Amino acid sequence: MSETSQQSLGTEAFAAQFQARRETLPGSGLGWLGALREAGIAALAERGLPTPRVEDWKYTNLRPLETLALTAARPDAPAPSLDLVPSLLATTDHPRLVFLNGFLRPDLSRLADLPEGVELAGLADLIAKQPDWLQSELSDDGKFETTALTALNTALMEDGAVLRIARGAVVERPIELVFLGAAEAQPLSIQPRNLIALGEASQATVIEVHAGLGEGVTVSNSVSDVHLAPGARLTHVKLQDESHRSYHLASLRARLERDSTYEGFGLSLGAALSRNEARVRLEGSGGHCLLGGGYLMRDKQHCDNTTVIEHLAPHTSCREVFKGALDDKARGVFQGKIVVHRDAQHIDGHQLSKALLLSDDAEMDAKPELEIYADDVKCSHGATAGEIDHDALFYLRCRGIPEAKARSLLIQAFLAEAVEEAAPEALREALNARIIAWLAAKPQGAN
Amino acid sequence: MLEIKNLHATVDGKPILQGIDLEIAAGEVHAIMGPNGSGKSTLAYVLTGREGYEVTEGQVLYKGQDLLEMEPEARAAEGVFLAFQYPIEIPGVANTTFLKEALNAVRRHRGESELDAMEFMKLLREKTKELGIAGDMLKRPVNVGFSGGEKKRNEVLQMAVLNPTLAVLDETDSGLDIDALKTVADGVNALRNAERSMLVITHYQRLLDYIVPDRVHVLARGKILRSGGKELALELEQKGYADFTQAA
Numbered sequence: 001m002s003e004t005s006q007q008s009l010g011t012e013a014f015a016a017q018f019q020a021r022r023e024t025l026p027g028s029g030l031g032w033l034g035a036l037r038e039a040g041i042a043a044l045a046e047r048g049l050p051t052p053r054v055e056d057w058k059y060t061n062l063r064p065l066e067t068l069a070l071t072a073a074r075p076d077a078p079a080p081s082l083d084l085v086p087s088l089l090a091t092t093d094h095p096r097l098v099f100l101n102g103f104l105r106p107d108l109s110r111l112a113d114l115p116e117g118v119e120l121a122g123l124a125d126l127i128a129k130q131p132d133w134l135q136s137e138l139s140d141d142g143k144f145e146t147t148a149l150t151a152l153n154t155a156l157m158e159d160g161a162v163l164r165i166a167r168g169a170v171v172e173r174p175i176e177l178v179f180l181g182a183a184e185a186q187p188l189s190i191q192p193r194n195l196i197a198l199g200e201a202s203q204a205t206v207i208e209v210h211a212g213l214g215e216g217v218t219v220s221n222s223v224s225d226v227h228l229a230p231g232a233r234l235t236h237v238k239l240q241d242e243s244h245r246s247y248h249l250a251s252l253r254a255r256l257e258r259d260s261t262y263e264g265f266g267l268s269l270g271a272a273l274s275r276n277e278a279r280v281r282l283e284g285s286g287g288h289c290l291l292g293g294g295y296l297m298r299d300k301q302h303c304d305n306t307t308v309i310e311h312l313a314p315h316t317s318c319r320e321v322f323k324g325a326l327d328d329k330a331r332g333v334f335q336g337k338i339v340v341h342r343d344a345q346h347i348d349g350h351q352l353s354k355a356l357l358l359s360d361d362a363e364m365d366a367k368p369e370l371e372i373y374a375d376d377v378k379c380s381h382g383a384t385a386g387e388i389d390h391d392a393l394f395y396l397r398c399r400g401i402p403e404a405k406a407r408s409l410l411i412q413a414f415l416a417e418a419v420e421e422a423a424p425e426a427l428r429e430a431l432n433a434r435i436i437a438w439l440a441a442k443p444q445g446a447n
Numbered sequence: 448m449l450e451i452k453n454l455h456a457t458v459d460g461k462p463i464l465q466g467i468d469l470e471i472a473a474g475e476v477h478a479i480m481g482p483n484g485s486g487k488s489t490l491a492y493v494l495t496g497r498e499g500y501e502v503t504e505g506q507v508l509y510k511g512q513d514l515l516e517m518e519p520e521a522r523a524a525e526g527v528f529l530a531f532q533y534p535i536e537i538p539g540v541a542n543t544t545f546l547k548e549a550l551n552a553v554r555r556h557r558g559e560s561e562l563d564a565m566e567f568m569k570l571l572r573e574k575t576k577e578l579g580i581a582g583d584m585l586k587r588p589v590n591v592g593f594s595g596g597e598k599k600r601n602e603v604l605q606m607a608v609l610n611p612t613l614a615v616l617d618e619t620d621s622g623l624d625i626d627a628l629k630t631v632a633d634g635v636n637a638l639r640n641a642e643r644s645m646l647v648i649t650h651y652q653r654l655l656d657y658i659v660p661d662r663v664h665v666l667a668r669g670k671i672l673r674s675g676g677k678e679l680a681l682e683l684e685q686k687g688y689a690d691f692t693q694a695a
Contacts, residue, residue, distance in 0.1 A: 390498060391535045392535050392536075392537050394497050394498065394519060394535075395531070395534070395535040395537065395589075396537070396545070396548075396549075397496075397518070397519040397520045397523070398495050398496075398497075398519050398520075398522075398523055398529055398531075399523055399545070399549035399552075399553075399605060399609065400520050400523035400524045400549050400550075400552040400553040400556065400609065401520060401548050401549055401552045402520050402552060403518070403520065405548065405552065406520075409540055409544075409545075409548065410537070410540070412539070412540075413537065413538060413539025413540045413588075414539060416539040417538065417539055
């Protein structure tokens with residue numbers, strides 16, 4: 001079959017992995033989980049991994065994955081020393097789970113003295129303990145479309161973070177989830193599955209840090225399910241700084257009940273190819289969702305931010321702001337779909353995607369989509385991609401600031417708009433420091 | 448200080464400056480007056496190295512060095528300052544950050560030590576007090592949401608902080624009411640000294656009531672057609688530029 005007509009990539013390697021490991025995956029003795037995994041591998045085989053022939057994957061090609069001889073990650077990788085575990089926080093007493101190649105490392109985690117109302121554990125541990133609610137949380141309720149990647153994750157998931165916040169609990173201390181990839185010669189496939197559930201009127205902040213130790217190749221295909229009960233509020237910040245040969249595929253599925261708020265911000269710096277796919281269902285009136293993202297890419301890096309926000313109830317709102325800078329031959333993708341269902345009146349939806357192209361060879365593809373079936377709706381979108389502002393550059397240079405520094409200042413300022421709008425104030429400095437470090441890694445010359 | 452010899456420049460291939468000759472000695476203030484489109488702003492941008500302004504002939508010597516060979520930031524570091532007619536807004540860069548980056552870049556170039564945050568804030572407080580600039584303007588992003596008067600005062604503040612030896616003021620009076628004009632002119636006059644030269648570009652004589660020049664030049668059709676003392680500005684105010692705009 002020629003490349004242009006092929007709708008999907010082969011999944012035989014994953015099927016073989018599944019056959020070899022089905023008896024040893026966590027919860028292999030549980031009938032319901034076994035059935036779930038079988039359904040996952042069958043759904044993956046049916047769909048195949050998507051190619052750019054599929055509309056949702058128009059600008060992102062997973063074909064390089066085919067050439068990797070992937071093996072499943074094992075839990076026995078040597079642990080890095082504690083001070084090599086990256087963090088976005090200056091504190092050292094906040095609750096933290098650290099995963100190495102997808103497996104929880106209690107020796108690097110901090111699970112003692114959890115704040116009141118917080119349950120935090122590894123998924124594999126919970127499966128072993130078999131709490132009844134896990135079955136309902138993991139089972140597919142049909143609310144979200146099953147994609148090849150979510151099906152793959154369901155079939156092969158081994159571990160991940162499970163966080164539950166009790167009703168009414170307002171958790172001040174952020175909870176950090178660190179995912180470290182450490183591959184050697186053999187490229188590793190990792191399938192983290194995270195569950196975050198906030199009880200009624202509770203509040204929490206979750207920080208995810210994804211980083212690579214060394215230059216090995218990891219392919220992380222994570223699924224994070226978020227459920228916000230009425231009045232709950234989750235602030236969710238993610239830093240993706242994986243090794244530059246790795247693949248980072250992340251599917252977020254969030255359900256927002258009445259009057260709940262989800263505020264997400266992701267900063268993408270690493271990985272050869274990354275895709276952050278967020279699907280949000282605003283199921284109850286008064287729900288609000290803010291999705292923000294920043295990305296800085298160079299060389300041949302590829303970063304795809306794809307969002308699907310569904311307004312299923314009246315008086316719900318969403319706001320999206322994604323900004324990034326692309327250097328060398330880097331490529332950025334933004335696909336933003338807002339769906340307003342019939343009877344979901346009084347909807348406010350705004351979407352903004354802005355990219356700064358730092359080289360003539362950099363590319364940005366933006367595809368905003370509005371699907372509106374109600375009539376009292378206020379929706380807008382804007383997408384731009386352009387060069388650095390020459391007037392601003394001249395103004396800075398005219399005051400003695402060397403060109404490379406002036407460019408850095410302008411790129412930083414460009415990203416700041418997204419950081420300031422979508423990231424919590426307490427984390428802005430740490431995020432800006434990462435942006436500055438990225439800029440410092442290569443002088444910003446004239447391209 | 449500054450010697451401009453037979454300067455020709457084009458913008459988008461169109462000749463704008465067609466043989467400018469001008470000499471400014473240390474400590475002198477020269478005014479360039481002229482009708483719209485005569486090339487006044489082009490001269491300012493050629494002197495500061497803006498992209499798109501191409502010198503086709505002639506020479507500019509600044510303290511004996513070939514100014515046109517230098518990058519814009521090197522010119523600034525050597526003491527050339529342009530107060531913009533339309534100061535550029537830079538969202539996301541705080542005014543204080545901008546001023547500190549600029550000053551320390553210039554100090555590095557001059558072989559002076561950089562100022563730390565405390566030393567810089569002390570200097571900035573002195574300068575803002577002299578110019579009557581509210582602290583709020585420093586925290587905001589550069590020129591974003593500034594009124595016309597605030598933008599012009601911000602230009603003068605930058606000039607005071609960077610301490611240039613040649614200041615080019617491009618239509619610094621445009622868009623200012625009389626009170627703002629006086630404040631800005633006072634700020635400029637406070638910076639006049641025996642080492643610092645200024646080139647004041649203006650369409651109207653009004654500004655020159657407050658910043659009194661040593662010499663006045665009339666720029667029209669890309670050339671300096673007449674030069675004189677400060678009384679020339681008054682004459683132009685009465686007669687207009689009609690004598691200079693008609694083809695010779």
